[in-house]
Amino acid sequence: MKRLMILNGPNLNLLGVREPHIYGTTTLAQIKENCEQHAAHLGLTLSFHQSNHEGELVDWIQSARETADAIIINPAGYSFTSIAILDAIKAFEGPVLEVHISNIHARDEHHRHSKISSVATGVICGLGPYGYIAAMQAVAEMAKS
Numbered sequence: 001m002k003r004l005m006i007l008n009g010p011n012l013n014l015l016g017v018r019e020p021h022i023y024g025t026t027t028l029a030q031i032k033e034n035c036e037q038h039a040a041h042l043g044l045t046l047s048f049h050q051s052n053h054e055g056e057l058v059d060w061i062q063s064a065r066e067t068a069d070a071i072i073i074n075p076a077g078y079s080f081t082s083i084a085i086l087d088a089i090k091a092f093e094g095p096v097l098e099v100h101i102s103n104i105h106a107r108d109e110h111h112r113h114s115k116i117s118s119v120a121t122g123v124i125c126g127l128g129p130y131g132y133i134a135a136m137q138a139v140a141e142m143a144k145s
Helices: 030-041 054-067 076-080 083-090 131-145
Strands: 003-008 045-050 070-074 096-100 120-123
Touching: 003 030, 003 054, 003 131, 030 045, 030 131, 054 070, 054 083, 070 083, 070 131, 096 131, 120 131
Parallel strands: 003 045, 003 070, 070 096, 096 120
Antiparallel strands: none
């Protein structure tokens, strides 16, 4: 697994300013930079995307069937509502790791039950921005198996 796609859902473009008591002060640009550095260290080719639009995320997941060996996705608010993203992930044959900055299991009822988790290879939540790095490390380890 050399090609990794990282996808970020709605409102993650506001990281650093949106609810810092939940999500911290790290921006998505900083997360991207850290992921790019870690991908280089792991020898991975990385594509990193964010969209507030469900259909665009679905398009990227579908394109990953040809352009990526693994997906890391933070579906954000779509975690709890999107059957379209769930179905797109089902058509992807490689590992899919779901990442959440906060611990969704300790959140309010609206942010607790991810539909995407049912089709993800694994879920990392509550580690803050480091969750992306942990997911990248997991993808690298899966490639060794």
